[in-house]
Amino acid sequence: MRSHYCGHLNESHLDQDVELCGWVHRRRDHGGVIFVDLRDREGLVQVVFDPDNPENFAHAERLRSEYVIRVSGRVRRRPEGTANPDLPTGQVEVAASGVEILNASETPPFPVDEHVEVGEETRLRYRYVDLRRPEMLTRMKLRARVTRALREYLDRNGFMDIETPVLTRATPEGARDYLVPSRVHQGEFYALPQSPQLFKQLLMVAGMDRYYQIVRCFRDEDLRADRQPEFTQLDIETSFMDEESIMTLMEEMIREVFAHALEEALPNPFPRMTYAEAMRRYGSDRPDLRVPLELVDVGDVMAEVEFKVFSAPANDPNGRVAALRLPAGGELTRKEIDDYTRFVGIYGAKGLAYIKVNDVAAGREGLQSPILKFLPDASVAAILERTGAQSGDLIFFGADKAKVVNEALGALRVKLGEDRGLMERGWRPLWVVDFPMFEWDDEAGRWISLHHPFTSPKEEDLELLESDPAACRSRAYDMVLNGTEVGGGSMRIYRHAVQQQVFRILGISEEEAGDKFGFLLEALKYGCPPHGGLAFGLDRLVMLMTGAASIRDVMAFPKTQSASCPLTRAPSAVDDRQLRDLNLRLRRVPGQEG
């Protein structure tokens, strides 16, 4: 029905007859002539209807915003002085010789342009209008380009695209499963996968060697923050490769994707950092390296001070006392400091001590702080020296359980980076490695896996597995980009005995392990190769690449924070007959409580 896309026309098409299809983006009547900006997926072009052709002109007069039309005409240069340099097609226009209205449109619920002021609920309800906006279209295009570049890289490197089931068995991997009642096996349920973790491991046992899949995953979590009930993962697994080779292959892939889809260069290689170093310097296992601030341990110089707020955590093996120097932070107002104090409170910090360094050469006299009086000269000197303080700086302190200090100062560090314009531009990827195998869960009173129960311990830490689980490191690795974990993975346990041992440490009884993971344990007995892999959060990666504020902005049909779809009105009530077929009934019928 068309010869060209609107957005592709330029001076190379001058004097050509073209057929265009698209949407009326704007119509202006000027000097007895009608100008229509015609829009399709590739962009806009100006179409001109002049009154010399009365029938044509009459049709054009009926055009309204978002009408779908087909236009025939000839490409010509825009008259002197009317070219639009902001538009790729801006040097030309199409003199219409014919127009056909393919479909009319009511006035859209909001305008199709760059900046929408409407609420997200409305945007999602009319997603088919929202997606017409250039920035949404650009994101969808970039997403398609990213998945294509990923696939090309993986295909070229011998990875096989293999599909795994969506209707599968509940595997407890932390979050809550979505369940699907079985009609054939009444009283039984499938679960939607949180990830294809066990299937991809079985594919390695099957000898597939290199597997990938771009796959939907599901978590029935409470949707705080930027979560979605279903999200997309680039899932990868390989056999007979160690973590070094896997990380090298994967960062090469990400570099290639950024080069192909964004034409941006990432560092080669990505820096590596141990979990321990990341926590010490950034208070986070996904440090944003664009922020040039670092935490500095000052526990040793606080251990002897009389001020219990500092000395207690300094002497607690699970405590931490750390400083964070903010260059030129002396400018902060009292109110700003109060705001930051409230901010770290979100992370459980009970306060936010600080020292203003007015004149670093003047000793105590040059400092200003409510806590100064508690600190002996030696401690003050050590702090100034260790943080590298300059006149005009401000030093924040965290002193608490290490977990609280890390989370509070780690978050404060990033917030200061943003608020104070300290963020470097560009992409700062890194690998975080040497994670602990386990962390102690106070609530559950047992060890839990920091990654998942199939993660292999480091060979040299195998003997710590039972003797000192806290000290045992795993063969896990996370790819972090600008403070976001974009991918995570590990070498997996491939020996039956080690897997059993890890289940035991996690407090999973033999019976429970057999019931839930029996098929994995059995597979490990039939020739399981050494293997490992990782999974990338595709939505999050594309969100970072497009600069979108939410993963919802890089999904065609996302759900709201309450996991519903304003467009289709899912979820919805179903017939009682359907429930009967499934041998189910509601405990409480909505609207009939009590």
Place this chain on the structure above:
Amino acid sequence: MRSHYCGHLNESHLDQDVELCGWVHRRRDHGGVIFVDLRDREGLVQVVFDPDNPENFAHAERLRSEYVIRVSGRVRRRPEGTANPDLPTGQVEVAASGVEILNASETPPFPVDEHVEVGEETRLRYRYVDLRRPEMLTRMKLRARVTRALREYLDRNGFMDIETPVLTRATPEGARDYLVPSRVHQGEFYALPQSPQLFKQLLMVAGMDRYYQIVRCFRDEDLRADRQPEFTQLDIETSFMDEESIMTLMEEMIREVFAHALEEALPNPFPRMTYAEAMRRYGSDRPDLRVPLELVDVGDVMAEVEFKVFSAPANDPNGRVAALRLPAGGELTRKEIDDYTRFVGIYGAKGLAYIKVNDVAAGREGLQSPILKFLPDASVAAILERTGAQSGDLIFFGADKAKVVNEALGALRVKLGEDRGLMERGWRPLWVVDFPMFEWDDEAGRWISLHHPFTSPKEEDLELLESDPAACRSRAYDMVLNGTEVGGGSMRIYRHAVQQQVFRILGISEEEAGDKFGFLLEALKYGCPPHGGLAFGLDRLVMLMTGAASIRDVMAFPKTQSASCPLTRAPSAVDDRQLRDLNLRLRRVPGQEG
């Protein structure tokens, strides 16, 4: 961990030191030397352990089938007379200088070779062993190659890969939905999509222009025949193209996929056939053109015979009397004819009349048939002439409602083609077009859509829509390959009024339409372009291409006929707590009936 894949070694690697990883496929001890066929994804190579290296040899003596090992050694030519021409690596072997056992294996539940005699349940329970078999591996590889070729073609032609939701709203499209209870919105349910039909139409309204997705679809059907609860569809939609352009683009894609993945050439162009012609000549809307037999209408010559079995359907506007000539069918025994009579009985045929043509030149005398006495000379002559009967042939007859005759003789035609070795080799694709919009459902007492309710009627049949629904043809098209529908699609309704009209004919009230399809009807008001598309059954396509007997053989982890997974034992019982979270309870607890 390795330098080469086992299956890649050949004479170009002579005298090279290599590192290999893989599975012990077979071990033979011969003349004091141990031979191991080492297997990886790419194939087998022979590894030789000789007793000169005692430590090495001692390790090799421990090797058993399916052990996972790493071998270092040097590639050398096999000794004179021991080359294996059936193996790509058969000219060479690897003289092992080192071996490491990476993992042991228990004796596998069945041998890893071409021909397995074990039941499918066992194969699925140990799928990770089953997938090691060369024929399964080949299918998985071909499947990955097919999806890659499809994607490459579509990417190159401007189709955008866009993901649509899996947790969505129930849309009644024939089959039963899988439901997913919502925890947040208690008493409400998501449905898993039977296809992304409405989403892809909305993407066209959104201006995406060309969309594709390789996407999982779900149907909770009774799993007769070769169905799976979840299956994969290549889903495609375009705007501003008519059916001719779409069919051209799509058959080009399929030709390219066959060329790339199988190196086989399909005809160009694919023949087109109307639904009416397909039913008349083949009794089927997915005719297998490899079978050189055709149905021939003989209703007119039977209309006046006294034999009611023929004359009644010949005079019934919904009846059909047809003949099917089987060349050299005179050879059929009485028992074989009885078997075919039982076979057509499956399709509702009450009998299977026939005439044996012993000598076509001898008139009645040359024929042999229980029905001959009912047929006047003129009818007999007409039948012989019209079927082109030759001496030695046999002519079968069907006489009943057209539906029964078509199904019975259509199936008989294909069965005769198989049984009698009449099938042509190769690929015989075609397009079937000009389907009826509706068929009358006796049980429901209303018209139902032959495709789905969003299929557009032909422009020239628009006025028949209400006046004569049976005569109204749709703009649907099916791609048929060797008797299997591999893809189907249509131009969609893009005008609000036409969609409402079609809903009305289907007996869908305005309230019901608003409730179920309100969002589609609303979208049609905001500038919906003319659009159409289709969907290919990927599993079925790959099944045809690999010659597999079932779609289960081209899926990594399929379910059984009772929709369960013997490997993971899904579906399974869940905690009562999980049900409480979902506000659900079982009506009857299994094992506690009555």
